[in-house]
Amino acid sequence: MNYMLVLLRHGQSAWNLENRFTGWVDVPLSEQGVAEAKQAGVLMRQAGLDLDVVHTSLLKRAIQTSYWALDELDQLWIPTKRSWRLNERHYGALQGLDKKETALKHGEEQIALWRRSYDVAPPELPSEDPRHPRFDPRYRSLAPDLMPATESLKDTVHRLLPYWHDEVVSDLRCGRRVLVTAHGNSLRALVKHLEGLSEDEVAKLNIPTGVPLVYELDAALKPIRSSYLGDADVVAQATAAVANQSKV
Numbered sequence: 001m002n003y004m005l006v007l008l009r010h011g012q013s014a015w016n017l018e019n020r021f022t023g024w025v026d027v028p029l030s031e032q033g034v035a036e037a038k039q040a041g042v043l044m045r046q047a048g049l050d051l052d053v054v055h056t057s058l059l060k061r062a063i064q065t066s067y068w069a070l071d072e073l074d075q076l077w078i079p080t081k082r083s084w085r086l087n088e089r090h091y092g093a094l095q096g097l098d099k100k101e102t103a104l105k106h107g108e109e110q111i112a113l114w115r116r117s118y119d120v121a122p123p124e125l126p127s128e129d130p131r132h133p134r135f136d137p138r139y140r141s142l143a144p145d146l147m148p149a150t151e152s153l154k155d156t157v158h159r160l161l162p163y164w165h166d167e168v169v170s171d172l173r174c175g176r177r178v179l180v181t182a183h184g185n186s187l188r189a190l191v192k193h194l195e196g197l198s199e200d201e202v203a204k205l206n207i208p209t210g211v212p213l214v215y216e217l218d219a220a221l222k223p224i225r226s227s228y229l230g231d232a233d234v235v236a237q238a239t240a241a242v243a244n245q246s247k248v
Helices: 031-046 060-073 099-106 108-116 153-173 184-195 199-203 232-243
Strands: 003-009 053-056 080-082 178-182 213-217 223-228
Touching: 003 060, 003 153, 003 184, 031 060, 053 060, 053 153, 060 178, 099 108, 153 178, 153 184, 178 184, 184 199, 184 213
Parallel strands: 003 178, 053 080, 053 178
Antiparallel strands: 003 213, 213 223
16 A cells, blocks of 8 residues: 655745744745745645645644645645644754845855754754743643754754654554645655655755645655656746755
């Protein structure tokens, strides 16, 4: 038996538009982001996708993307599961900073290290900073040692995988067709696991906003094939835009 998994990075957020590091800051979709989310639903409908369950993070840009995509697909009624483990990577003290201005200050090489290295985390967010997760009611049930003040991609992989194994794999094994609507780095972490990417390979991986990535998985939940929905040139342009965000 084969299994279907769809990964969808949220549409452009207000801070994507402003080219800021976002992380766990809960910013909404921009107008373009809403349009991208709706178009994702159109693409899934045109591809004849029929979903059974959706998993999202606790951040509104992913939740809103899921809503608009499923609305276009006419499947708003399917069960939704949400978890902090699908949140974007926590960018620590970089959150809210303009990416190009930060690159000018610290140099493109340092920004590339913070953004794309596997095990180097940005500077920590001080515990007394109001942006720290301990001040956010949605994380009040988390143990203090689970609340990040910054994360590398390696950290993101480690906190995502328990949810993958406990929740998403459980749905797939039941034969459910699963949509995961999340973020650039949490989805990069998941793709690394699915495809067995090396640290160097995942460093070069860019996931465009608002474009469904459809996987067919075998009985061992290993990819048989995968592809983005939509025009290949449009997907390539969107992917390149992500890669160029912090270039001076």
